[in-house]
Amino acid sequence: MKNGKRLTTLIFALALTLALVLPGFAADTGFTDVSGDAWYADAVNYATSHQLMDGVGNGHFNPGGDTSRAMLVTILWRLADEPVVNYLMQFPDVGESWYTEAVRWAASERVVEGYTNGGFGVNDPVSREDLVTILWRYQNRPEADPGQDFADEGDISSYAAQAVDWARENGIVGGKPGNRFDPKGHATRAETASIIQNFAALSITPDPMPQSKTLVVYYSATGSTQRVAGYIADTLNADTFELTPVQPYTSEDLNWTTPGSRVNREHDDESLRDVKLTANTVDSWADYDTIFIGYPIWWGIAAWPVNDFVKNNDFTGKTVIPFCTSSSSGLGQSGELLAQMAGTGDWRTGQRFSSGASQQQVVQWVDGLNLTPNAPTEKNSRILVTYFSMPETTSSSNMTIEEDNSVVVINGQVLGNTQYMAQVIQEITGGDIFRIEPATPYPTDHSTLVSLASQEQSSNACPAIRGSVSNMDDYDVIFVGYPIWWSDLPMILYSFFNQYDLSGKTVIPFSTHGGSGFAGTPATIQGLEPNAQMLDGLTISRNSIQDARQQIVGWVNGLGLN
Ligand SMILES: Cc1cc2nc3c(=O)[nH]c(=O)nc-3n(C[C@H](O)[C@H](O)[C@H](O)COP(=O)(O)O)c2cc1C
Numbered sequence: 001m002k003n004g005k006r007l008t009t010l011i012f013a014l015a016l017t018l019a020l021v022l023p024g025f026a027a028d029t030g031f032t033d034v035s036g037d038a039w040y041a042d043a044v045n046y047a048t049s050h051q052l053m054d055g056v057g058n059g060h061f062n063p064g065g066d067t068s069r070a071m072l073v074t075i076l077w078r079l080a081d082e083p084v085v086n087y088l089m090q091f092p093d094v095g096e097s098w099y100t101e102a103v104r105w106a107a108s109e110r111v112v113e114g115y116t117n118g119g120f121g122v123n124d125p126v127s128r129e130d131l132v133t134i135l136w137r138y139q140n141r142p143e144a145d146p147g148q149d150f151a152d153e154g155d156i157s158s159y160a161a162q163a164v165d166w167a168r169e170n171g172i173v174g175g176k177p178g179n180r181f182d183p184k185g186h187a188t189r190a191e192t193a194s195i196i197q198n199f200a201a202l203s204i205t206p207d208p209m210p211q212s213k214t215l216v217v218y219y220s221a222t223g224s225t226q227r228v229a230g231y232i233a234d235t236l237n238a239d240t241f242e243l244t245p246v247q248p249y250t251s252e253d254l255n256w257t258t259p260g261s262r263v264n265r266e267h268d269d270e271s272l273r274d275v276k277l278t279a280n281t282v283d284s285w286a287d288y289d290t291i292f293i294g295y296p297i298w299w300g301i302a303a304w305p306v307n308d309f310v311k312n313n314d315f316t317g318k319t320v321i322p323f324c325t326s327s328s329s330g331l332g333q334s335g336e337l338l339a340q341m342a343g344t345g346d347w348r349t350g351q352r353f354s355s356g357a358s359q360q361q362v363v364q365w366v367d368g369l370n371l372t373p374n375a376p377t378e379k380n381s382r383i384l385v386t387y388f389s390m391p392e393t394t395s396s397s398n399m400t401i402e403e404d405n406s407v408v409v410i411n412g413q414v415l416g417n418t419q420y421m422a423q424v425i426q427e428i429t430g431g432d433i434f435r436i437e438p439a440t441p442y443p444t445d446h447s448t449l450v451s452l453a454s455q456e457q458s459s460n461a462c463p464a465i466r467g468s469v470s471n472m473d474d475y476d477v478i479f480v481g482y483p484i485w486w487s488d489l490p491m492i493l494y495s496f497f498n499q500y501d502l503s504g505k506t507v508i509p510f511s512t513h514g515g516s517g518f519a520g521t522p523a524t525i526q527g528l529e530p531n532a533q534m535l536d537g538l539t540i541s542r543n544s545i546q547d548a549r550q551q552i553v554g555w556v557n558g559l560g561l562n
Contacts, residue, residue, distance in 0.1 A: 031061040038063070040190035047193040050200070052078050063190035066125035070099035071189075073112050075196060076138050077102035085109075087237070088427040091120035092413045108237070110373055111138045118360075118413070129160035129183035131192060132173060135199055136163035144169055150181040157183065172198045213287050213374055214238035218294035219305045221249050223547060224325040224355040225294045230549045231362035232292055232323070237374040239288075240550060244278045245305050256299075266304065273304040280312045290319045290371060291345075293338065297326035297352070302334040310338050315345025321369070322350030325357065381474060383431030383561070387481030387510075388492050389416030392444045402446040405514065406483075408545045417512035417545045418481045421538075424552045425479050425510065429561065432475075436496055439464040453485055462495040472500055477561060478532075480525065481510045484539075487519035494528070503531035508559065511539040535559055 029036065034044050044061055047053035052075045056062045077083070084101065087108035094103050103120055106112040112134055114120045126134070136142070144166035150156070156164055164181060167173045172195055175181050187195070216233045218240070220226035226242070233240045253262035266272045282288075293310070295302040302324065320342070322335035331352040339347035351365050393403040396414050408420045415423065419435075426433045440463070443449050456463065469475075482493050507529060509522045518539045526534050538555045540548045 029061065030059070031055055032059045034061045034063055034190075038190070040194050043194035043197040044190065046197040046200075047075075052196060052200075053189070053193060061189065063188060063193075065189050067131065067187045067189055067192040068123050069112065069120065069126055070097075070103065070122040072126050072131065072134060072192065073106040074099050074102040075192070076111060076134070077105050079196070079200065080105070080138075088234075088423050089114075090410050090413045091118065093119045093122055097122075108373075109138075113367075125186040126192075127183065128173075128181065128185050128187045128191070129156055129164060131187040131195060132167040133160045133163040135172065135195070136166050139166075142166055150175055151179040152181055152183065155183050156181065167195075170198075170202055172202070214290040214292065214371060215241060215282065215288040216292040216294065217241045217243065217282070217306075217309060218292075219243040219245075219296070219303055219309075220294070220325075221254055221296055221303065221305075224357075225296050225323075226550055227547055228323060228325055228353050228357055228362055229292070229294045230547075231357075231359045232294075232366055234359075234549075235363050235366045235373070236371060238292070239374070240553060241282050242550060242554065243280075243305055243309050246276045246278055249305075263298065267299050273307065275305045275308060277305065277308045280308045282313075285313065288318065290321065291315065292321045292323060294323045294325075295334070297324050297329045297332070297334065300329050300332050300334075302338055306338070307341060310342050313342070315342050315347075318345050320345040320347045322347070323353065324350070325353050325355050327355055380430035381432065383429045383477045383479070384434060384469065384472075384475040385422050385426045385429065385431045385479040385481070386434040386436060386469070386496070387418050387422035387479075388436040388483070388490055388496075389419035389422070389481070390442060390449070390483060390490075391416035391419065392446055392449065400446070405542055410546075416483075417540075417542050418483050418510075420545060421510050421512060421540065421548070421552060422479070422481050424549055425481075425556055428553055428556045429477075429479075431477070431479070434467075434469050436492055437466045438492055439466045453490065456491040457486060457488065461491060462498060463492050465492065465495050465499065469500065472502075475505065477506045477508065478502055479508045479510060482521070484511055484513040484516055484519050484521065487516050489521050489524060493525075497525065497528040501531075502529045505532050506535060507532040508535045509537035511537070512542050512545055513539055514542055 029041050029044050029048070031044065034041055040063055044053075044063065048055065048061075053071075056065070082101070083105050085105050085108045087104050089104050089107045091103065091107070091114050094100060099122060103122070107114065107120075141162075144162050147165050147169050150164070160183065164173070164183070168175070173181070214236050216229045216238050218225050218229040220229070220242070229240055232238065249262065252258070255261045256263050256267070258264065293306065295306045298304070302322070320339070322331070322338060324331055324334060329352075331350050335347060335350040339345070353361065390406060391414060392406040393399055394414050396409045399407070406416060407414050408417050410420060422433060425431070442452065455461070480493070480496070482490055507525060509518070509525055511518060511521065513519070518537065522534060522537050526532070538552065540551065
């Protein structure tokens with residue numbers, strides 16, 4: 001009895017000592033900086049036990065720290081069950097990291113958009129109004145009652161107003177003392193945990209995305225309209241359809257300063273403007289609800305090669321958005337005239353761009369249209385896109401000629417020429433991607449690289465490849481990409497074909513070159529993989545890779561893989 005009493009006293013004393021020595025330790029949360037009775041302790045418990053948020057290391061949660069944009073998209077991505085999407089995102093500040101797949105998903109769903117300078121701002125703190133707006137977008141932008149105003153309602157940005165109303169109406173945010181929302185204040189990690197807990201407690205599952213499908217149809221004689229069409233398609237993940245006259249326009253044909261040139265004759269005699277297209281109908285036309293139609297302005301109206309398409313399609317039930325490029329003329333009556341010609345469809349006002357319009361100008365316009373992007377391509381686990389690419393710089397400024405030759409700058413991101421082709425192919429096919437890289441990295445200094453590569457080639461040395469494709473058996477279709485080096489495959493491609501037996505698979509080569517085209521490399525590959533079925537490849541000059549997206553898309557779609 002005496003011993004029992006002493007034991008009880010001892011335990012009581014020990015508990016008291018622990019409580020005094022470790023006053024901040026909260027057994028509830030497991031974080032030394034989150035006391036069990038903090039207002040956010042429960043939320044932190046919720047967020048961490050549901051693996052939506054992690055601690056910051058050393059037993060800390062850092063409740064007062066900022067929530068970065070990378071953290072927030074990761075939380076939402078986890079909440080959405082970590083979907084894997086194929087979406088070509090081009091944020092220069094998003095490399096391979098713990099948040100990469102989350103950002104890719106968030107960008108594809110338009111839950112979080114990049115900045116107009118092309119970046120994503122991974123480490124930037126999220127403001128309270130942005131946090132709520134992002135949740136609202138995740139929820140597919142539900143309607144909300146304007147409800148009761150916060151005292152600082154006037155400080156809330158217009159883009160966030162509906163989101164804040166929705167969040168208050170649904171008990172996701174309560175506000176701060178004095179009925180303030182503090183829209184520009186940084187969302188602390190504790191606030192984020194709490195808001196996420198409230199959001200999840202509503203058992204909210206995103207409303208199904210309204211299914212929308214957009215097609216960008218265009219005619220372009222000299223490439224300007226094509227470039228704009230590509231920017232629109234990239235922004236909305238939309239399909240494209242290029243209009244090609246059966247008898248294409250040569251540069252002599254297009255020369256309006258020469259009396260009697262083809263365009264002059266057609267301009268002077270309306271009956272000659274009936275230009276036949278190689279194709280004037282689109283597969284799965286019924287699936288599209290929004291059609292962009294693009295053309296250059298010719299003598300103040302839409303270039304007439306689009307007429308054959310406009311006359312031969314039924315636009316009933318579709319929203320049609322014209323766009324054009326021109327040297328100086330505006331859109332003028334071009335859209336109305338096409339609408340009359342079509343006789344069906346809900347034709348919008350449209351937009352004119354200058355011939356050299358920037359991607360940013362186009363994206364800004366498309367964003368303002370508030371259209372839902374097409375769903376990202378379904379993942380296709382049968383297809384592997386594998387490539388070797390050797391960008392000689394990672395910076396778009398002060399490039400040497402050699403560096404410039406080796407890279408393409410897309411949306412501010414510096415990519416190897418062949419790397420860009422591979423990314424576009426992956427985006428369209430939904431395949432997996434494997435970058436062939438030497439185990440010992442190649443130097444990026446041009447002359448050192450050239451002498452090393454030439455040494456390898458003359459001594460027939462095949463460099464070891466870093467990593468491997470462990471599940472090659474799973475793939476039926478292998479795209480293989482490479483730059484042409486001295487009219488041949490780079491030696492590391494020989495390493496690749498030595499390492500993998502592609503018998504029975506379909507192999508599709510693609511390359512970028514400095515003037516020699518494929519230089520016979522598809523036949524070389526066939527020799528190395530005699531039992532593979534080779535399809536016609538695509539090779540693109542480094543001088544035209546910048547604007548080659550549509551060409552790549554057209555080629556892939558023409559391969560008949562699906
Ligand atoms: C036959 C012809 C007529 C043109 N007429 C006009 C015009 O009336 N106003 C104008 O601003 N630009 C005019 N242009 C310039 C084109 O509209 C402009 O270069 C356009 O961006 C070309 O687009 P594309 O590269 O997609 O063909 C004309 C060009 C051609 C070839």
